[in-house]
Amino acid sequence: MERDYDKEINALKEQMQNLQNRVSSQLDELRTVITKENYHEASSKKLERVHVMQEMHPDKRLSEQMKELCCETEERGVSGLVTYLGVYTSGGRQSNWIRNAVSVDDLLSLIDEGVAGKVLACVGNESRLTILLEILRGPKTVAELVEKCHFGSTGQVYHHMKPLLAADIIVEDKQQKGLYIVQPHRVQGIVMLLAGISDMVDETYTQGIWKTDEVSER
Numbered sequence: 398m399e400r401d402y403d404k405e406i407n408a409l410k411e412q413m414q415n416l417q418n419r420v421s422s423q424l425d426e427l428r429t430v431i432t433k434e435n436y437h438e439a440s441s442k443k444l445e446r447v448h449v450m451q452e453m454h455p456d457k458r459l460s461e462q463m464k465e466l467c468c469e470t471e472e473r474g475v476s477g478l479v480t481y482l483g484v485y486t487s488g489g490r491q492s493n494w495i496r497n498a499v500s501v502d503d504l505l506s507l508i509d510e511g512v513a514g515k516v517l518a519c520v521g522n523e524s525r526l527t528i529l530l531e532i533l534r535g536p537k538t539v540a541e542l543v544e545k546c547h548f549g550s551t552g553q554v555y556h557h558m559k560p561l562l563a564a565d566i567i568v569e570d571k572q573q574k575g576l577y578i579v580q581p582h583r584v585q586g587i588v589m590l591l592a593g594i595s596d597m598v599d600e601t602y603t604q605g606i607w608k609t610d611e612v613s614e615r
Contacts, residue, residue: 444471450604469498477501485588488535492584519564520590524548524557529579532567533587536576 449467454460466478482495507513520526527546531537537545542554558577561567566583570576579587596603 444468447471453604454602466498473500475500475502476505479504481589481592483585483588483592485533485584487533490578490581492581494585516564519560520566520587522557522560524553525561528554528557529561529566529587532577532579533584536570536573536578538575538577542577 444467447467447470449464452460453463462480466480470476470478477500478498479501480497480499482493484491484493486492520529524546528542531542531545539551539554539558542548542558543551546554548554558567565580566587567577567579570578
């Protein structure tokens with residue numbers, strides 16, 4: 398009886414794949430255990446620079462994540478860390494994003510480098526923001542923007558769209574000529590910028606400690 402080498406090889410490949418999957422799963426579980434142990438070890442120590450805020454949010458998972466960020470901020474020696482995620486869907490389009498433990502020092506450097514000022518100057522105009530809002534809600538033609546945003550002419554719309562186009566925040570849809578959309582990879586930034594503005598006017602989920610001696614030295 399002749400041996401079916403192809404069948405044997407395929408069976409061996411399947412066994413190797415199953416073994417690899419089991420090992421990968423076990424490694425993932427081990428990483429999770431190690432991460433939790435490191436976190437509990439760090440959280441049990443008294444932090445020198447960072448004060449851990451307790452029960453900041455009614456969702457215990459978020460409160461625990463805040464504690465982890467505090468511990469990691471201490472360990473990495475940075476001024477702070479930010480974690481955020483979100484989803485936005487409108488006009489038949491969707492954008493999702495997740496970023497974890499982003500260094501606040503890196504974010505603050507955007508001011509020193511002049512990037513923050515340029516971006517805010519680009520969108521920081523009521524007419525541009527109105528246009529951006531309408532396009533976020535769904536793709537629009539220039540004629541539709543004239544009507545929705547109450548502009549006097551298409552020329553006015555083009556004038557205010559120019560900086561948004563130059564910054565690659567909005568683009569003409571490749572599938573439909575004359576229709577403008579927000580770049581998918583820019584949606585996150587726009588929504589998070591608005592989230593930051595919201596935090597400035599509503600401090601519900603914000604806590605802070607400013608030491609008197611540090612304030613007096615300024």
